[in-house]
Amino acid sequence: MAIPVKHVGSNSTRTDPLVSHGRHFGRTIHSFCRIFPLIKEGLSREVQFKAGLLRYTDLSNQELREHHIYKELVEAIPDLGERLLTSAEPEIHYIAEMLNKGSMGACADDTKSLKSVVIDWITPLGGSLSPPLSRNVKTDRGCFHEQTGRLLCPATLNWDDNEIQKQLKTGQIIVSGDNWPFFLYRDHTLNAENLWDGLFQGELLVSAFKHVFTCPSSVEKETRATRAGNAEIHGMRSVTIASLAYISTLVHTLCLGSSAVFSRNDKATDSERFYRSVIEFLETPSETAEVEDLLRWWNV
DNA sequence: CACATCTCCCATCCGTCAGC
DNA sequence: GCTGACGGATGGGAGATGTG
Numbered sequence: 027m028a029i030p031v032k033h034v035g036s037n038s039t040r041t042d043p044l045v046s047h048g049r050h051f052g053r054t055i056h057s058f059c060r061i062f063p064l065i066k067e068g069l070s071r072e073v074q075f076k077a078g079l080l081r082y083t084d085l086s087n088q089e090l091r092e093h094h095i096y097k098e099l100v101e102a103i104p105d106l107g108e109r110l111l112t113s114a115e116p117e118i119h120y121i122a123e124m125l126n127k128g129s130m131g132a133c134a135d136d137t138k139s140l141k142s143v144v145i146d147w148i149t150p151l152g153g154s155l156s157p158p159l160s161r162n163v164k165t166d167r168g169c170f171h172e173q174t175g176r177l178l179c180p181a182t183l184n185w186d187d188n189e190i191q192k193q194l195k196t197g198q199i200i201v202s203g204d205n206w207p208f209f210l211y212r213d214h215t216l217n218a219e220n221l222w223d224g225l226f227q228g229e230l231l232v233s234a235f236k237h238v239f240t241c242p243s244s245v246e247k248e249t250r251a252t253r254a255g256n257a258e259i260h261g262m263r264s265v266t267i268a269s270l271a272y273i274s275t276l277v278h279t280l281c282l283g284s285s286a287v288f289s290r291n292d293k294a295t296d297s298e299r300f301y302r303s304v305i306e307f308l309e310t311p312s313e314t315a316e317v318e319d320l321l322r323w324w325n326v
Numbered sequence: 327c328a329c330a331t332c333t334c335c336c337a338t339c340c341g342t343c344a345g346c
Numbered sequence: 347g348c349t350g351a352c353g354g355a356t357g358g359g360a361g362a363t364g365t366g
Contacts, residue, residue, distance in 0.1 A: 041334085041335075045334085045335090046333095046334085049333095049334085127335095128334095130353085130354075131334075131335070132333095132334090133354095134354075134355065134356085135333080135334075135335090137355080138355080138356070138357085162356085241331080241332065241333095242331080242332070243331070243332085253331070253332060253333080253362065253363045253364060254332085254333090254362095254363085255332075255333085256332095256333075259333080
């Protein structure tokens with residue numbers, strides 16, 4: 027297998043800094059994507075723009091969105107744009123592979139630690155879960171458990187209705203679009219008069235966000251951190267739409283959900299579908315004002 | 327120094343799926 | 347069915363950076 031190995035630093039035993047950038051890319055810019063095609067096509071479009079062969083208005087919405095992600099990627103990593111322009115295909119493959127490695131690795135680590143502590147967070151204060159949930163096994167979560175099922179249930183539905191529970195278990199009801207689950211709302215309750223009230227301000231979401239981006243111990247009142255957390259390491263200043271979607275998806279599918287696999291196949295899996303619907307929703311032009319308010323709330 | 331905390335990485339395991 | 351390749355999950359641990 028001929029993989030061109032081109033290390034950036036002089037010390038060849040260290041991992042390529044691209045991996046670290048890949049970690050942050052996955053958490054804050056975009057998850058669930060094939061990085062090589064993203065770069066390849068983005069690069070090709072850029073070249074065509076410069077040559078006057080292509081205009082932004084020629085792109086479909088999907089292409090526009092992909093190109094936007096490409097631009098964010100290039101801007102996030104110093105000298106990447108320049109490097110890509112002078113790289114042959116094998117080198118681009120290598121770059122994509124390193125970024126992908128980081129992106130997947132971060133996701134694996136976050137899932138691993140979150141799915142365990144999330145048990146603490148959903149356990150009632152001073153009480154216990156009945157039946158108890160295993161910290162390591164997820165198969166009995168999701169709709170199969172009273173506590174996780176209630177949190178995952180779309181907020182417009184009544185979890186206490188047996189018929190609804192049954193339909194959720196059999197997959198007849200799919201959570202998507204503006205039918206958001208309870209855990210996304212502040213106090214895990216829906217204000218029927220204002221669907222935006224408290225949306226994406228759920229306590230679980232906030233805890234998970236701190237856990238991943240600040241540091242695990244910052245979730246409690248006093249942080250015991252002795253070193254920089256992820257946000258600081260990568261110079262992250264503010265909460266982004268993609269990072270909110272990332273955390274929401276982690277909690278939704280990987281911590282509360284029962285599915286065992288965080289898949290990125292071509293088939294739309296639960297996690298990917300959920301991620302996309304969150305992003306699409308938060309990027310809807312008509313919701314801009316509310317989203318700005320939301321981000322302001324997060325960034326206080 | 328011993329320890330605590332945290333990020334990052336690796337080796338290994340396991341489920342899925344195409345090709346026979 | 348069987349099998350091997352592949353990719354994601356998992357557990358463990360190295361290394362960085364702080365504290366008492």
